[in-house]
Amino acid sequence: MKKLLLPALIAVSLLAAPAYAGNPATAAAAARTSKAADKSYKLQPQLSTLGWVGKKVTGQHNGNIQFKDGTVLVRGTQIVGGMFTVDMNSLKVEDIKEAEYNGKLVGHLRSEDFFSIEKNPTSTFKITKVAALKGDAAGNNATITGDLTIKGITQSISFPAKVGVKGGVASASGTATIDRTKFDIKYGSKSFFESIGDKAIMDDFTLSFNVIAKQ
Template identity: 55%
Template sequence: MKKLTLSALFAASLFLSAGTIATAQTKSATAVNNARANKAASYQVDAAKSQLTWNGKKVTGEHTGTINVANGQLLVNGNKVTGGTVDIDMTSIKNTDLTDLEYNGKLIGHLKSDDFFSVEKNPKATFKITGLTPIKGAKAGQANYTVKGNLTIKGITNAISFPATVAVNNGTATAKGVATLDRTKWDIRYGSKSFFANIGDKAINDDFTLDFNIVAKQNDLARL
């Protein structure tokens, strides 16, 4: 009788232990899955497919050109972009409207000088996303987020915001839009009526625009 009782107690303890272990394993697996779900995946910016186009206006006309994206990443949680950083190669700035090579070269040289972007001292600009707010009622093809972030040019950082069309599909994240920037906030004062009132038709608008199309792809390892 004692042997039967001891055997029964032993069997019961094994059963309870197995149940406890199984419960612990289930909780552990759930915790891991939740952690994975809450962790944003890093999508690498595809510099070759990403584009930046700038436009600056003055009293007597305007100029347009491009700047290369150097690198960066977008943080994605589920099907939403939640953050990220984009580095811009300021040494790559080009003009696309002047066909005369001499004038084109002079303009680019001036833009790279200390009158404007001080490229030799500051070869990189950086934009860091600090928040994305959905735009209510946005229709297909329209900007669906207000993007906020910090833009560093010439070592000077300012907070900016702009509307953008942001999407995540099949391992690719994209962000498209136009940001309007006041260059004087980054100490680019050349030709600004805000600082030089009597320059007449030599004035250059304080605001310039950056038309951007950022493409980022999920790391293959992150899909496993």
């Protein structure tokens, strides 16, 4: 009897092991446990900044925009994701001090020629990947990749950044270069209007950010 019982127990164990390992419910539970390990930090709009610079043949303009809200996903001491919303109605020009001309430029940037802010009051950025970066002369330690949505158009972008998590605070800073024509912002672009001469506006503009998020 014992000689028959031992092989039977071994056979049952071997058959049960693969069934358990392939059990969808078990796999789903493991995935939920892994996902739960990511902590959500809340963006602090009052401590975070977002500046812009746009260049043209005859000079450049700069200003800022305010974050509306956002979250940063943290796993251990690493930033692994995030989602941010920008209040486009907060767009400001800083380099023009004369109120009339400042207002004209802000109005133009708000118009259909540029960001169409009345129809698109927010822009968003969703982090899809954070990869380690070494040997960057500017001190950046990561390459951030994500989906940027402007005027309802979404494009994937990547840029270097300095990121870190310490004492319940997640931070990220850097500069992203954006090709505005990919978001249907073609006004004054030589790529589409070759004969505009010195009235041309560069296709690329930059966004310099300093993001602070807390638990």
